[in-house]
Amino acid sequence: MTAVTVLLALLAALANASASVLQRRAAVQETERTDQDDGPGLSILRRIPRLLRRRVWLAGAALLLLSGLLQAGALATGSLSLVQPLLAAELLFTLAVGSAVFRRRPDARTWLAFVALAGGLALFLLAAAPTAGRGTARPGAWLLGGGGVLGAVVLLWLAARPVRGASRAMLLGLASALCFAATAALLKEAVGRLADGPAAMFGHWSPYATAAAGLGAFLFLQGALAAGPLTASQPALTLGDALGSVILGWVLFAETIQLGLRVLPEALGVALIGAGSLGLARAPSVGGEWDTGDPQASPGSATALPRTPRR
Numbered sequence: 001m002t003a004v005t006v007l008l009a010l011l012a013a014l015a016n017a018s019a020s021v022l023q024r025r026a027a028v029q030e031t032e033r034t035d036q037d038d039g040p041g042l043s044i045l046r047r048i049p050r051l052l053r054r055r056v057w058l059a060g061a062a063l064l065l066l067s068g069l070l071q072a073g074a075l076a077t078g079s080l081s082l083v084q085p086l087l088a089a090e091l092l093f094t095l096a097v098g099s100a101v102f103r104r105r106p107d108a109r110t111w112l113a114f115v116a117l118a119g120g121l122a123l124f125l126l127a128a129a130p131t132a133g134r135g136t137a138r139p140g141a142w143l144l145g146g147g148g149v150l151g152a153v154v155l156l157w158l159a160a161r162p163v164r165g166a167s168r169a170m171l172l173g174l175a176s177a178l179c180f181a182a183t184a185a186l187l188k189e190a191v192g193r194l195a196d197g198p199a200a201m202f203g204h205w206s207p208y209a210t211a212a213a214g215l216g217a218f219l220f221l222q223g224a225l226a227a228g229p230l231t232a233s234q235p236a237l238t239l240g241d242a243l244g245s246v247i248l249g250w251v252l253f254a255e256t257i258q259l260g261l262r263v264l265p266e267a268l269g270v271a272l273i274g275a276g277s278l279g280l281a282r283a284p285s286v287g288g289e290w291d292t293g294d295p296q297a298s299p300g301s302a303t304a305l306p307r308t309p310r311r
Helices: 002-029 040-051 055-077 080-087 090-102 108-128 139-160 165-192 198-202 206-227 230-253 260-281
Strands: none
Touching: 002 040, 002 055, 002 080, 002 090, 002 206, 002 230, 040 206, 055 080, 080 108, 080 230, 090 108, 090 230, 108 230, 108 260, 139 165, 139 206, 139 230, 165 206, 165 230, 198 206, 206 230, 230 260
């Protein structure tokens, strides 16, 4: 079953990366100007009707759904400590798929940064190996965990309002990641009550909160993809989702990470994430030259492309 789990997890990472690339392409192609100061929710709601007419965006949405199903299958056949590190491959898949879709290659510094980020995240999660905790959270824990996520998302949204480009994409990507992590935690809460029957699950607030958190994650994701390059939003999405899930697992379900000698590889993983983040901040691709403009127009070097018009 380990081989099946690995295959499903890698396919989920590939599908999710492809979804981000295709929806980023649709966002770049969308020329309608909207007032970003209205916030990501209102801005994307104005774009949704136009995006729904773009086949590339619909293909990305379908791949996003497929990714969720593949990840669920991976988790059904394997442990979270095995699946989560494999999902870090999404970062590298993003660059590979993006190179094909946008017909230009990211610079070497971006590749090195993404390798460091993916390797550091995988190493940290493999070493931490979060243990299984309770099936459902105590009511008081949701006040702390849910309130913390909500507060962080609001702060990220407010911080994203006055900025543009890569900074906005990163902040909204991180907000989306926290919403995705909360969605997974809420889904775990809902499924944990299914043992008492469907009435117990649907009579609880968690399924409806799951839908609300998922919608918020989707809207922030679309805002991040429209705001700036994938090299800014995708690391925030992948890292924020994985590390946010670890924190919520500890706060809500009493899941713990391994310590002792494992602290050394965990610290090395964190160091690699830090190095990758610093390298990415200095990479030319973050400026928006790699995945902006029409890929049909002038295939070739990333440096020859104009930046995306501000909406």
